[in-house]
Amino acid sequence: MNKILSNYDEILKQIRSCRDKLNGKYCEPELIAVSKKFPKEIIQILVNKGHRTFGENKVQEAQSKWVDLKKENPEKNIELHLVGPLQSNKANLALEIFDVIQTVDREKIALKLNKYLEEKTDINKKKFFIQVNIGGEKQKSGIEESLAEQFFQWCSNDLNLKIIGLMCIPPLDQPPEPFFIKIRNLCDRLNLEHASMGMTNDFKSAISYGATFIRVGTGIFGKRD
Ligand SMILES: *Cc1c(COP(=O)(O)O)cnc(C)c1O
Numbered sequence: 347m348n349k350i351l352s353n354y355d356e357i358l359k360q361i362r363s364c365r366d367k368l369n370g371k372y373c374e375p376e377l378i379a380v381s382k383k384f385p386k387e388i389i390q391i392l393v394n395k396g397h398r399t400f401g402e403n404k405v406q407e408a409q410s411k412w413v414d415l416k417k418e419n420p421e422k423n424i425e426l427h428l429v430g431p432l433q434s435n436k437a438n439l440a441l442e443i444f445d446v447i448q449t450v451d452r453e454k455i456a457l458k459l460n461k462y463l464e465e466k467t468d469i470n471k472k473k474f475f476i477q478v479n480i481g482g483e484k485q486k487s488g489i490e491e492s493l494a495e496q497f498f499q500w501c502s503n504d505l506n507l508k509i510i511g512l513m514c515i516p517p518l519d520q521p522p523e524p525f526f527i528k529i530r531n532l533c534d535r536l537n538l539e540h541a542s543m544g545m546t547n548d549f550k551s552a553i554s555y556g557a558t559f560i561r562v563g564t565g566i567f568g569k570r571d
Contacts, residue, residue, distance in 0.1 A: 350391055353566045361560070364553040372556045373539060378427050380563035383570040386411050392566070393419050401561050403430025405440050412443055429561055431487045434458045441472060448475040448513040448542055450501065451489045460505040473510045475542055476501065478532070480525045481517035488514065491528070498536055511540025511558065522548045523555060530556035
């Protein structure tokens with residue numbers, strides 16, 4: 347238990363030190379604690395500590411933990427991000443559970459999300475990222491880089507999705523820096539404030555290339571089964 351809090355403090359310290367080198371070039375990087383595969387009791391330790399931004403990669407797993415966690419911590423103002431792929435038959439459920447969906451990557455899912463949002467009243471509260479398949483990898487989700495701009499315009503203008511940034515997972519077998527640079531450049535070109543990039547192994551580098559949301563799991567909670 348103490349291990350998690352000391353890991354957390356260490357990560358925060360490293361984030362601050364990377365940020366200080368940037369001289370305010372980008373907005374403050376925010377830590378998403380990715381709690382997938384860890385139970386409620388463990389997550390609660392970080393909630394008690396005052397951390398409020400969390401990530402999960404599966405809708406059903408998130409439902410089994412976060413409906414209760416949010417209910418039990420109403421004053422904590424928790425913001426939950428979906429960082430894993432979304433199937434269109436789970437779009438409605440995802441909107442019930444998550445505050446931010448980072449993996450909008452195709453027309454079908456955007457249309458579904460938009461339709462459900464229009465049926466609800468809290469339309470402006472939900473925020474979205476477009477996931478870009480920045481390494482052009484066959485097995486990875488995310489929209490193709492060359493289609494990202496057009497897709498972003500369509501989501502924002504033709505639909506009503508409040509897109510606040512781009513998200514990527516660079517190829518595992520290559521240095522991530524060129525991909526971080528590409529995503530940041532694309533964000534700047536589209537006038538998007540937020541880039542969600544960088545995980546336990548590369549978040550420091552991601553911050554130095556303009557990440558504003560980093561997604562750290564192992565570095566806080568330890569190894570997953
Ligand atoms: C699991 C996961 C993370 C966290 O990865 P770690 O290497 O454990 O920090 C970040 N982003 C996504 C999309 C993930 O699925």
